[in-house]
Amino acid sequence: MNAPAVPPDRLSKPLWRQVLALALPALAQQYLHLVVQLSDQYLAGRFELPDPQQRTGYLSALNTAGYLYWFVSSYTVLVSVGSTALVARFVGAGNWPLAKHATGQAVVLAAVFGVLGAAAALVGLPDLIDALQLHGAAARVCVEFLTPLAALLVFQITESACAACLAGAGDTRTGLKVLGLVAVLNVPLAWGLCFGIGPWAGLGFVGIALGTGLSHVIGCVTLLVILARGRSGLKLHLANLVPDFPLIRRLLWVSVPAAVDSLSAAFCQLWFLSIVNRLGDTAAAAHGIALRWEALGFLSGAAFGTAAMTLVGQNLGAREPARAARCGWAAFAIGGAVMSGMGLLFLLFARPMFRVFCPDPHLSGIVETGAPALRLIACAMPALASQIVFTAALRGAGDARVPVLFSWCGFLGVRIPLAYLLTAPRVDLGALGVVPGADMGLFGAWIAMCTDLWVRGAFFAVRFASGKWKTVEV
Template identity: 80%
Template sequence: MLSPTAPPDTLSRPLWRQVLALALPALAQQYLHLVVQLSDQFLAGRFELPDPNQRPVYLSALNTAGYLYWFVSSYTVLVSVGSTALVARFVGAKDWALAQHATGQSVVLAVVFGLLGTVAALLGLPSLIEALKLTGDAAHLCVEFLTPLAVLLAFQITESACAACLAGAGDTRTGLKVLGLVAVLNVPLAWGLCFGVGPIRGIGFVGIALGTGISHVIGCVLLLVILARGKSGLKLRLANLVPAPGLIRRLLRVSVPAAIDSLSAAFCQLWFLSLVNSLGDTAASAHGIALKWEALGFLSGAAFGTAAMALVGQNLGARTPDRAARSGWTAYALGGGVMSFMGLLFVLLAEHMFRLFCPDPSLQPIVDTGVPALRLIACAMPALASQIIFTAALRGAGDSRVPVLFSWFGFLCVRIPLAHLLTAPQVNLGSLGTIPGYDLGLLGAWVAMCSDLWVRGTFFAIRFAGGKWKKVEV
């Protein structure tokens, strides 16, 4: 039965308008989060240190912490992808009762996975950071930074699940408003906890992370209240929070393969990071800053991927698979255009972007190391758009198994081997001896990354064009 709070039917509107209506709020939301990350990087480059020469150590710690915190985004896929895909199918079929039930089960899964993630992080962080070849003070600082985020993890995953359910219902504006508030609160909280307010002394580096964690707690509570009151056809009721094994299995049937994909990609990213960290603090710091700016493109793709996932799911639920396909291609055309424009900005403004975080002349080696890498990624923007947007579109259809193989091939057969070959003066092949490497340092690592993106971007475009995803049951 149609919910009295359901949004109007928009499936008959022009596709480009539907894509923009979903993608632009998501894009604003993504960029607000990027502002928070850039603010954190800005803070890490400016708070007082007893020894100014330790600044690269803090930036290196923040870079590794950023990678591990990005791992959280991959972990939330255990809930968010299935939530968006299933809610979108039910909304497309106008089955609002099941859409609301799926929302409740998503919240239950988010809390469970959040608590499990907290325990795992608190027990395993030191060993994981050691495996990433981050040592000494940088390793200690990284553990300190991530601990408050690990403690509050359940709130962030629940926040993500709520926003994912609303996106499945075609509502990305509510997520924008709430998560925009999270971003706005994050900046003063991080600054206040880092530097202090008035007579109250700040707690330094760790305060940056604590501000982020507290802001996500606020966002989680707000989204739960909004859903409890009813929004966009979804209403969170206590009855829907009672575990329903059948519906949970349907959610996990989509989310688990997608999570395996995201988490395995995250592990490979950490492996890749260990290679970068082995190049020294200067390369690690430059890599982290370049990634922060590269996120201007990556997050654009994620926003248009959100639109593709919701529209593909809704159109399949409405039994209009051809329109679902056109939704994916429209999202790629628009998102790829935005990302290519971002690539042009990297080429033109890379040095200015780096100097924003490296104002001290002593940090010039970081600028010199990172600028060529940031300019290089511009050539991979169309491929990155394909990989991100078509991955999301396939997940919206419930096709989340085969893409795992694409990710494994890209990382294990392209990025990691090439990174070993291009970054080091020689490569140790164990019993087979050694071979000469190209010793390109950080630039070699980014050449390997661009090569991987083109391989995976091609695979995902071919998979989506093939159309087998139209027949997947969720």
């Protein structure tokens, strides 16, 4: 089952149509993933407890769990970025046998990293959550929630790798359909396992996570079956699952720097979360809900980043670097416009958006704390678009090393220091003494986050504009 290198009709289409053809299915896919997260948040907000105030602790636990679950997405970069970049290069060059072989090697890597990640998570979860300043009942609930997700991690990583290979071949529709299945299954599975069915009382809070994990198992198996039968020029053969270490090295040559970038960002995000958690359960819960809604913008950028990564990789494979650059700028322009529109929604409807997850009057403090932060992030949407889309475009070109430095500068030089200074009444610098802080609570933390986004957004735009990525070999 072969297909032309880069379909001629695609080359003849205007760039904006090429971008939208890839980005819109990916956008719908990202939003379906968000539906899974929001449905989990919705169930948590309505989880009945003897003391309504305990629900704040549950929401705080779900926020921390959400951060750690997001860490999984960063971990999958160890496989997904190299898969998309290499498959796109091979497809652009018309080398379909190598594209199929790279797909098989991506599945092998996903299985290996999935097993290793699951083992590490199951052993280290309690200590990690304690380090994130979550204690007591909230910490216990968080560990219980994440345990089934950790146990089933290999399926989610393999699902991501399969979708990444298809995206490299220019097929984002199949991933959309499969994740649609995952989202449709997640709601009844999570609800039934949480609250029970008929005389069965259910598993409680942990049932939400188990339902999510099982829906990803089904998504993974579905994608493997699809690739085994052949789709979009890619087909899994048993021969392609035999480890090919030179090709695996090529995959990792792109993926490892990208994963270092994503994982170091994830670690810094967890550091940032520990600062927020010190502000108490109300601030932590408000932070988590604000991030859920902010994902409307973030995931839009990720979809256009997928388009940029695929088009840049395919055009470089076809030896069209100038066209690759135009594709990257087109993806940023359209993605930035969409994300700015999302920012307008945050400005206008922050309070109603919070009340969706905080209908109980006892949770009004979460609304009052979180709504200003959600409005603030609207101002950073253009910068966030630059950071996300150009990061993906550079990864599609195989330029994944220099961007790591940008992430470190943004987090370690801007976000973390500012977060300490703006959230606390005073900051202990050890031998340097104590300096006064702004004591702005959660709002101060989000000021630090927005400042970081503008710094990194500028760095990535300048790097892409330099054109140095056009000569990177993968």
